[in-house]
Amino acid sequence: MTAFQTEVLVVGSGAGGATTAAVLAEAGRSVMVVEEGPAVAPGRAEPFSLQELAGSYRHHGCSAALGSPPIAYAEGCCVGGSTEVNSGLWNRLPAPLAERWRAQLQLAEFTPAVLDRYADRVESWLGVSTVPGSLPPSSAVLERGARALGWRHEEFPRAFRYDERGRGTKQTMSRTVLPRARAAGAQVVAGVRVQRLLRAGRRVVGVRAVRTHDDGSAEPLTIEADHVVVCGGAVQTPALLQRSGLRHGIGGGLKVHPTIKVVARVPEVLDHDDVPMARITEFAPAIAIGGSASRRGHIGLALADAGADVSAALGDWEHRFVYYACIRSDAGGRVLAVPGLPTPIVTYRLTDADLSRLARGLVHLGEALFAAGATELHASATGAPVAHSVGDLGGWWDAVDRKRANLMTVHLTSSVRMGEGVDGGVDSFGVVRGIDNLRVSDASILPEAPGVNPQAAIMTLAARNADHLLAAL
Amino acid sequence: MLGYERKLVDALSTTTDPQERTAVLEWVDDSLRAMPEALRAAVGLGSVVLGLWTSATGKAGAPLVRSLERSWLPPVRLHLRLLRSLVLFGDLELASDASR
Numbered sequence: 001m002t003a004f005q006t007e008v009l010v011v012g013s014g015a016g017g018a019t020t021a022a023v024l025a026e027a028g029r030s031v032m033v034v035e036e037g038p039a040v041a042p043g044r045a046e047p048f049s050l051q052e053l054a055g056s057y058r059h060h061g062c063s064a065a066l067g068s069p070p071i072a073y074a075e076g077c078c079v080g081g082s083t084e085v086n087s088g089l090w091n092r093l094p095a096p097l098a099e100r101w102r103a104q105l106q107l108a109e110f111t112p113a114v115l116d117r118y119a120d121r122v123e124s125w126l127g128v129s130t131v132p133g134s135l136p137p138s139s140a141v142l143e144r145g146a147r148a149l150g151w152r153h154e155e156f157p158r159a160f161r162y163d164e165r166g167r168g169t170k171q172t173m174s175r176t177v178l179p180r181a182r183a184a185g186a187q188v189v190a191g192v193r194v195q196r197l198l199r200a201g202r203r204v205v206g207v208r209a210v211r212t213h214d215d216g217s218a219e220p221l222t223i224e225a226d227h228v229v230v231c232g233g234a235v236q237t238p239a240l241l242q243r244s245g246l247r248h249g250i251g252g253g254l255k256v257h258p259t260i261k262v263v264a265r266v267p268e269v270l271d272h273d274d275v276p277m278a279r280i281t282e283f284a285p286a287i288a289i290g291g292s293a294s295r296r297g298h299i300g301l302a303l304a305d306a307g308a309d310v311s312a313a314l315g316d317w318e319h320r321f322v323y324y325a326c327i328r329s330d331a332g333g334r335v336l337a338v339p340g341l342p343t344p345i346v347t348y349r350l351t352d353a354d355l356s357r358l359a360r361g362l363v364h365l366g367e368a369l370f371a372a373g374a375t376e377l378h379a380s381a382t383g384a385p386v387a388h389s390v391g392d393l394g395g396w397w398d399a400v401d402r403k404r405a406n407l408m409t410v411h412l413t414s415s416v417r418m419g420e421g422v423d424g425g426v427d428s429f430g431v432v433r434g435i436d437n438l439r440v441s442d443a444s445i446l447p448e449a450p451g452v453n454p455q456a457a458i459m460t461l462a463a464r465n466a467d468h469l470l471a472a473l
Numbered sequence: 474m475l476g477y478e479r480k481l482v483d484a485l486s487t488t489t490d491p492q493e494r495t496a497v498l499e500w501v502d503d504s505l506r507a508m509p510e511a512l513r514a515a516v517g518l519g520s521v522v523l524g525l526w527t528s529a530t531g532k533a534g535a536p537l538v539r540s541l542e543r544s545w546l547p548p549v550r551l552h553l554r555l556l557r558s559l560v561l562f563g564d565l566e567l568a569s570d571a572s573r
Binding site for chain 2: 049050054059060062063064070295296297298300301304305310311314338341342343345382403406
């Protein structure tokens with residue numbers, strides 16, 4: 001068995017892990033980052049393509065939270081984590097939400113000034129911007145619809161840098177923060193799955209892991225560490241902690257943004273190589289309306305979910321695009337590591353109020369798309385009527401039920417919630433209760449799903465938590 | 474991939490090119506292997522049960538798909554939806570690749 005030693009071991013290389021590693025390495029600490037997935041050269045696969053699904057997503061993007069209805073979800077699994085496969089949308093934690101969390105959970109050092117300071121710092125590493133010039137046609141559809149209805153809307157800032165010709169490059173962790181960490185001496189090792197944490201009393205002393213090499217051979221490893229920071233995301237992090245015998249406040253309280261889709265047909269030809277950058281905020285934070293990946297395959301999938309004749313509808317696929325309504329959910333879910341199974345079981349139980357909110361979001365999305373000039377809409381609820389005008393949308397209310405709604409999500413959070421009360425799995429800085437040198441710094445620690453893409457919140461908190469760890473070293 | 478799953482993929486794929494059909498089959502096979510173990514076990518169990526039913530009824534091809542679509546059992550429709558999604562995405566994306 002191969003053995004390594006490091007001062008700080010970071011498990012996971014996504015938004016939380018990369019940020020943690022960069023802060024600690026730049027402060028001169030000895031850092032090793034282990035990532036379960038492979039190192040994938042940036043730009044090797046087209047965004048949202050089948051090749052990307054196969055190479056950079058866990059389970060080929062084919063996972064589901066069990067429940068009624070089940071909710072399909074996707075996670076990145078490669079060096080850089082989900083930042084390699086997401087849309088790069090960037091939203092700081094909404095200030096009213098942060099203030100509510102601070103007050104309710106007695107979170108220390110959680111004021112707007114502190115959070116802004118860390119957000120500024122990580123944004124300076126990435127480059128956060130909006131599209132130079134006018135919005136692409138798929139984004140303009142949402143903007144036009146919102147404007148016609150007098151609804152609030154805005155352009156998403158994104159973790160993108162644009163060249164002088166307007167071509168954008170997503171600022172993923174493998175392009176930005178991980179190179180910073182490496183330049184400061186951090187070691188990043190791909191293909192390492194941590195099986196369990198090794199403990200001695202109230203401390204972790206390292207991890208037991210398996211490294212899979214490029215030729216497929218596997219090698220058992222132990223990595224000794226003075227401190228361990230787990231950054232595997234809201235599914236993998238609680239599963240690792242549970243496999244290591246830690247269960248208090250771990251795995252319950254999972255939150256997602258349940259999302260329902262519509263395929264819209266519009267008169268103009270649309271762009272299909274990126275997601276729309278516009279969103280409708282009229283009903284935020286309860287409901288967000290935006291656009292989704294819309295390659296030919298995604299449009300086909302969404303049409304199939306709607307029960308449409310896919311072949312016929314794809315005849316003019318250049319005029320079609322997938323838009324969505326996603327909600328902040330009252331419900332909760334659970335991540336449960338089962339002995340003998342490498343993958344945890346994930347459950348999520350939507351409430352009736354959630355379903356009602358999804359139906360409302362779907363109808364509002366339909367209203368906006370018709371106001372923008374759409375001529376045909378297919379909702380991803382089996383048996384929902386095809387809508388050709390606003391008058392047809394009434395039929396969608398009844399279609400969003402537990403048997404017919406086809407839902408998905410890409411944002412999973414809150415499975416190891418932070419807080420100073422007894423319920424939280426970790427304290428205000430991600431320290432696991434009862435284990436002084438074990439921390440969590442990823443989407444798991446967010447007390448709730450924030451209603452917006454969580455990458456900015458994850459990186460902001462990871463930078464803050466890493467500074468707190470530095471003070472303890 | 475189980476025999477029934479192979480049969481259903483064959484019925485669902487609309488690609489006529491033999492090489493593309495093979496590629497779609499491989500994509501679905503890889504995706505089923507990559508699935509979380511508990512989900513794969515549930516899908517596999519469904520495939521065994523539906524495979525037995527299919528053998529008894531002799532249904533295949535488009536009639537098989539139609540009868541699954543009309544099933545009054547939600548898990549049967551869910552099983553079909555999953556495999557159809559994998560096949561459809563493979564069909565459409567591999568065809569897009571080939572057309573370039």
